[in-house]
């Protein structure tokens with residue numbers, strides 16, 4: 222790869238951006254920062270030459286050589302002898318650099334009523350292992366969830382050791398708001414309120430060296446869907462998903478990260494007000510988007526509540542989708558109106574964060590054809606006068622939450638690769654052999 226399209230300006234801007242007086246006074250943090258820039262560049266653009274890295278970052282050759290050597294010592298990058306026409310012309314192989322895909326791993330965990338599932342992902346986004354444990358949850362009580370998660374972490378650590386890898390983080394996804402103190406503020410699904418799940422997981426035997434964090438599931442899904450978009454990815458992306466089980470969730474991705482807000486409760490697009498005197502929402506407010514786009518609201522309007530009671534909400538949502546595909550008038554009217562309401566909510570958000578893309582997930586992804594006209598009409602006063610908003614369906618489906626959780630868990634490594642220890646000499650020799 223000779224050039225890194227779109228990367229030069231962004232990365233160069235990051236290379237010089239630092240907090241006033243902070244990084245300049247601390248050379249080691251500036252170095253960590255620059256190591257992170259190189260790692261993110263390799264993650265996002267694949268195999269690059271040292272020259273490519275110089276061009277994309279604006280760093281001088283000696284710095285790039287030095288940073289790549291440091292990453293090499295930590296087992297995070299490796300040299301590959303490049304192919305391509307340029308090589309043959311010059312008659313000697315060109316040495317390229319690529320990220321080692323499975324040096325750093327993250328375990329992403331999903332909790333359901335009867336089981337806990339853990340997926341072990343590499344920093345390249347590959348799924349390496351998946352495992353489940355049965356759990357017993359009483360309403361409002363965490364039951365044996367923390368022990369089940371500790372078991373999954375133990376298994377992941379074993380897998381990591383086999384790969385010569387570092388298990389960097391365990392990220393638990395959770396419907397409902399999660400504070401930046403990692404406390405689950407409120408989970409309607411399990412009746413948990415202000416639960417310190419992270420402490421319970423460590424108490425169940427997970428060592429402090431494995432960072433444990435809880436994230437909102439829709440925020441995690443948003444991050445995964447953002448990373449699944451082609452380059453250059455939107456600077457600000459909105460994500461709204463509908464789940465038959467947990468209702469409407471959302472997330473905002475800014476500069477490739479979850480916009481968590483001051484205390485962690487940001488990005489709750491499902492609770493944007495669309496009618497201040499409107500329907501009551503499970504969150505305690507009136508007129509939230511979720512009260513109109515949630516499964517119960519849609520199924521009631523579509524007269525599918527009987528089916529939902531008999532066959533379950535998922536089956537009823539599937540039937541709604543089937544009726545949309547058949548063009549049945551009532552179903553189509555319900556979806557078109559939902560598009561108007563979603564559009565009104567997104568217009569409010571547009572004015573605050575000026576997104577360039579909106580990605581729909583869960584059952585909303587399958588309804589996009591019918592939602593989009595209303596969304597675009599409601600947004601027209603902004604998009605026609607200011608800048609357009611691309612609307613897409615999510616690409617990852619139900620996988621998005623865990624894929625995004627793992628990516629979120631590895632973010633600190635891409636910010637500061639010095640968190641990963643150097644590979645021991647004898648390991649390095651064995652690896653090179």
Ligand SMILES: [Zn+2]
Pocket residue numbers: 491492502503504505506509510511
């Ligand atoms: Zn609400």
